[in-house]
Structures are given as C-alpha cells and as structure tokens.
Amino acid sequence: MNSSLRLVTSPEPGVSRYATLAQALRARVVAGEWSPGSALPAESQLAKEHGVALGTMRRALELLVEQGFIERIHGRGTFVRQGLAGASMLRFFRFDSGTGEVPVSRILQRSRVSAPAAVSRALGIGAGEPVLRVHRLRLMAEQPRLFEELWLPLDLFAPLADDDLASWDDLLYPMFARKLQVHIHRALDDIGFGQLSAAQARHLGLPAGHPCAQVQRSAYDLSGRCVELRITRGDAHAFHYTVNIT
Amino acid sequence: MNSSLRLVTSPEPGVSRYATLAQALRARVVAGEWSPGSALPAESQLAKEHGVALGTMRRALELLVEQGFIERIHGRGTFVRQGLAGASMLRFFRFDSGTGEVPVSRILQRSRVSAPAAVSRALGIGAGEPVLRVHRLRLMAEQPRLFEELWLPLDLFAPLADDDLASWDDLLYPMFARKLQVHIHRALDDIGFGQLSAAQARHLGLPAGHPCAQVQRSAYDLSGRCVELRITRGDAHAFHYTVNIT
Known part of the structure; x- marks a missing residue:
C-alpha cells in the first residue's frame, strides 16, 4: 500500500515525470523520513519504491x-543537505576584529507580540497572529557590531519563548534544528542602507543617525x-560585499 | 601541422586531460578563431582536430x-558566450524613474593620465603607465543618478582617446567589442558605502557628504x-540588492 501510494501515475499537465517524482521525494524529506545530513537509499532501491525506471529516478535526483x-x-552516496549554519551575516561586513570567529550573541529582549502587518505578510501568517520577537546584539572581540531584530512564528517557536536564555547558542540555525527540528534550508537577504535610530545606535556604541547597512532576511x-524574518543592522562603513558577474 | 600542434599529448602534472583540452579550446577563442556569439564546430569534428576521444572532448566542453x-x-549547438551587456550597475540601485530603460550616458571628461598606484595594481600594468581616464554621468528620465570614474589601459583603448564622443554608445561593453574587439567576459563588483565628495555630489545634485553606495568593478x-577598473557612485538610499543563500 505504502509503495503503491508513491507510484507516479498521473503527473500534473506541463510537469515532467521526473519533476513530479522529485516533488514526491522532497515530500518524504519534509515529512521527516530522512533528516538533514542523512543518506538516501540507493538509487535502485528508490526507483523500485516509486515504481519508475532507474533513469527517471536519476533525473529526479539530479x-x-x-x-x-x-x-x-x-x-x-547521496545525502539530504544540512541546513544553513547561520554565521553568514559576516559575509556582508568586515570588522577589524573579525578573524573568522563566530560572533558572540547577547539576547537583549525576548517577547511574545502580535505580528505587525509587514511581519505577518513576510511570514505568511494572519495579521496580528502571535510571534516571538527577539532583539539580540552580536559582538566580536567584545565590541558590539550587529544589532538584530528577529520575528519567529509562535506555532513553531513556542518552546523558545520561555526556556533558559543561557541554553541559547550563538548560532541560531543549528539551535533551531536541535531544539525544534526546524531546518533552515535557504534564505533571501535584501540589502539596503539606512540610518540608526537612537536606540539602535546606543546598542552599537555609535551616534544616533549614523549610516548603517541593513540586511532583511527571510529564511525558509x-x-x-x-519561518524567520530578521533585520540586521551594522555600521555602513564596515559593509563590504563582492558580486561575481558572468 | 596545425592539427598536430593541438594534440594534447603531455598534460601538466595534476591537471586532467580534459582540463588541458579545455584550456586549448579556450586559447583558440582568445586567438580569435571563433568570435563571441559564433558556433563551435561539431563535437566529433573538434575531437578529430585535437586527436582525442569524443568522451574526452565532451567533458572538456562541459x-x-x-x-x-x-x-x-x-x-x-554550442556557442562562444557573448560578453556582458553592460547595463548591470542597475542591479544595485532602484530609482523611481527606473523602468528597465538603459541609462543615458554623458561623458564629462576624458583624458590620458599616468595610472595611480591603485589603478596600475588593479589593471596589472606598470606603475605610472598611461591609461585612459573617463568620468561619466548616467541619467534616467533626465535625472543624473550615477557618477562613474573609469580607467582603461591605453595599449588596448587608445582608439577611444581621440575619437568623436558623439560616436560613443550608452552601453560601453558592446562598444568595446564593436570598436576594439575587446570582449568583457566577466566582472567582479565590490560594494561598499561612503560619502560623496563635493565634486561628485554636485554632478548628482546631492549635498556634499551625502551617503553613497560605491561599486568598484574589475572587468576581465x-x-x-x-581591462577596466570602474568606480560607480549613487545615492545610498537608492541602493538595493538581494542575495539568495542556499
């Protein structure tokens, strides 16, 4: 029964047989059958389970x-990819102190709030639904360098609303995976430029109105x-990013 | 004689046979045998010319x-890629007026100068060697939006030092290809934030010291x-760029 359910008998119009098959394999990962980092069964085994030719399975895996x-x-072999590691904000900044170390995280504030309109839109939840809002500072060589505001939908992140902050890791994504089985698979970073509010500037030890680079991340x-909306702000003069164009 | 020269008989140690072959094919493009946009001969023909198996030629082409x-x-079929088109600075900025049109270019200044140290380093030429320096403004809907400084090595770009500026195109890369057979194949854009000098600000109709995004491009x-070093500056508040992280 189980294996007959997996037969790819009627692909949607316009969707190739192997794309439909890829979708079916993806669903097995999302359902938790194979966790990130784990190996997939052999191609021949997968082809048998889905009742398709080996060549079709190979194209789906490709x-x-x-x-x-x-x-x-x-x-x-073939493995489900690990989620993102999370230190990647540093790809956008260069600080004197930065010699590849992971910034230390200091949680400044954590609270349940109703999602503002822009947040609920980004997270795809209803207006005013509860989210966990976190403000944190990231320090390198004991200097505060980045100020971050995070919004996390409470239906997934409720366990983080009351637990001991001392148990939080400097890197959030591996912690999301460990504590909540939420695996961040990809992210979109929107880079813009602005000025620090008085409160943001105070946390970073900069004057109010100081130019900042701001990265708005949506993580999936x-x-x-x-499952995460995050705005990271840092000194605009420390911003640096290289794009390769071909 | 010609075809025996192309035999890949002694690959360098540590370099695979097909990588050496790929290098040899690349040399034929660089030598002008096939120009950008033109089709390569059939794989079987190329394999014969280079005295290799079809499978090896396929891997080299891959x-x-x-x-x-x-x-x-x-x-x-298989084609030599066209060079970059050149409007790509707009990937970094969003202006109200910008609805996909190519910015109009106004050349402010063009002169032969000795390369400053940073320029000669970037261009890989001797200190003080002659370069063509160009200042240009790019306008959208008649508003000046970007101020650019370009440095071009004179050994390649001499014909542009004295020709009629009215014959210059708004897009430089297609013009470089057409007038000089210089094909820009890839570029590295280094993004940072800074402040406009009084002169730069005047060209852009902004106050001196106004925050700017600056993109330093090296084009190959x-x-x-x-073959080109370019610094483009525009209003930091119009800067916008999205990075997809997986």
Whole structure:
C-alpha cells in the first residue's frame, strides 16, 4: 500500500515525470523520513519504491541536487543537505576584529507580540497572529557590531519563548534544528542602507543617525515556509560585499 | 601541422586531460578563431582536430560550460558566450524613474593620465603607465543618478582617446567589442558605502557628504586580463540588492 501510494501515475499537465517524482521525494524529506545530513537509499532501491525506471529516478535526483536539496558526496552516496549554519551575516561586513570567529550573541529582549502587518505578510501568517520577537546584539572581540531584530512564528517557536536564555547558542540555525527540528534550508537577504535610530545606535556604541547597512532576511524551512524574518543592522562603513558577474 | 600542434599529448602534472583540452579550446577563442556569439564546430569534428576521444572532448566542453565560457542552446549547438551587456550597475540601485530603460550616458571628461598606484595594481600594468581616464554621468528620465570614474589601459583603448564622443554608445561593453574587439567576459563588483565628495555630489545634485553606495568593478576580457577598473557612485538610499543563500 505504502509503495503503491508513491507510484507516479498521473503527473500534473506541463510537469515532467521526473519533476513530479522529485516533488514526491522532497515530500518524504519534509515529512521527516530522512533528516538533514542523512543518506538516501540507493538509487535502485528508490526507483523500485516509486515504481519508475532507474533513469527517471536519476533525473529526479539530479533536479534535487540542482535545487540544493540533496548533495552527492563522491564515493559516499547521496545525502539530504544540512541546513544553513547561520554565521553568514559576516559575509556582508568586515570588522577589524573579525578573524573568522563566530560572533558572540547577547539576547537583549525576548517577547511574545502580535505580528505587525509587514511581519505577518513576510511570514505568511494572519495579521496580528502571535510571534516571538527577539532583539539580540552580536559582538566580536567584545565590541558590539550587529544589532538584530528577529520575528519567529509562535506555532513553531513556542518552546523558545520561555526556556533558559543561557541554553541559547550563538548560532541560531543549528539551535533551531536541535531544539525544534526546524531546518533552515535557504534564505533571501535584501540589502539596503539606512540610518540608526537612537536606540539602535546606543546598542552599537555609535551616534544616533549614523549610516548603517541593513540586511532583511527571510529564511525558509525544508517545506518552503518562511519561518524567520530578521533585520540586521551594522555600521555602513564596515559593509563590504563582492558580486561575481558572468 | 596545425592539427598536430593541438594534440594534447603531455598534460601538466595534476591537471586532467580534459582540463588541458579545455584550456586549448579556450586559447583558440582568445586567438580569435571563433568570435563571441559564433558556433563551435561539431563535437566529433573538434575531437578529430585535437586527436582525442569524443568522451574526452565532451567533458572538456562541459567544463567550459561550467566556466561560463561557452553555452549550449538546445537544438542549435554550442556557442562562444557573448560578453556582458553592460547595463548591470542597475542591479544595485532602484530609482523611481527606473523602468528597465538603459541609462543615458554623458561623458564629462576624458583624458590620458599616468595610472595611480591603485589603478596600475588593479589593471596589472606598470606603475605610472598611461591609461585612459573617463568620468561619466548616467541619467534616467533626465535625472543624473550615477557618477562613474573609469580607467582603461591605453595599449588596448587608445582608439577611444581621440575619437568623436558623439560616436560613443550608452552601453560601453558592446562598444568595446564593436570598436576594439575587446570582449568583457566577466566582472567582479565590490560594494561598499561612503560619502560623496563635493565634486561628485554636485554632478548628482546631492549635498556634499551625502551617503553613497560605491561599486568598484574589475572587468576581465576573454583572456582573463583585467581591462577596466570602474568606480560607480549613487545615492545610498537608492541602493538595493538581494542575495539568495542556499
């Protein structure tokens, strides 16, 4: 029964057989059958389970590789990709002190709030639904460098609303995976420029109105749901980013 | 004689046979045998010319596709990629007036100068060697939006030092290809934030010291030589860029 459910008998019009198959494999990952970092069964086994030719299964797996969903490790097999590690804000900034270390995180504030309109839109939840709002500071060599505001939908993140902040890691994404089985799979960072409010500036030890780079991140879990909205602000003069154009 | 020269008989140690072959094919493009946009001969013909198996030639061509040097167009064949089109600074800015049109270019200044140290380093030429320096303004809906300083090595760009500026196109890269057979193949854009000098601000109709986004571009020709250094400045508040992280 289980295996017949997986037969790819009627692909949607306009969607190729292997794209439909890729979707079905993805659903098995989202359902938790294979967790991030774990190996997939052999291609021949998967082809048998889904009742398709080996070639069709190979094309479906290739598509998932292109989508960054799985990866092949030469000589070892095919694995569900690990989520993002989370230190990536540093790709946008260069601080004197920065020698590759993970910034230390200091949580300034954590509270349940009703989602403002822009937040509920970004997170795809109803207006005013409860979210967890977190303000945190990130320090390098004991200097505050980045000020972050995070909004997390409470239906997924409720366990983080009351737990001991001392148990929080400097890197949030591995913690989301460990504590909540929420795996951040991809993110969109929107870079803009602005000026620090008095409160933001105070946290960063800069004058109010100081120019800042601001990165608005939308982060998505394995199922493609936006599960985090984050705005990171840092000194505009420390901003640096390189784009390769071909 | 010609075809025996192309035999890949002794690849460098540590370099695979097909990587060496890819290098040899690239050299034929750089030498002008196939110009950007033109079709390559059939794989079987190329394999014969280089005295290699068809499979080896296919892997070499795949490598050149990955490097963005050639592209396959389904059902039509394999082509040397066209150079960059040149309007790409707009990927970093959003102006009210900007509805996809190419900004109009106004050349403010053009002169032969000795390369400053930073410029000669970037261009890989001797300190003080002659370069063509160009200042230009880019306007959208008649509003000046971007101020650009360009440095171009005079050994390649001498014909642009004295010609009629009225013959210059708004897009420089297609003009470089047409007038000089210089094909810009890839570019590195380094993004930072700064403040406009009094002169820069005047050109853009902004107050001196106004925050600006600045993009320092190094552009490379088919042979991998850096042939253009450009610094583009625009209002920081119009800066916007999205990065997809997976």
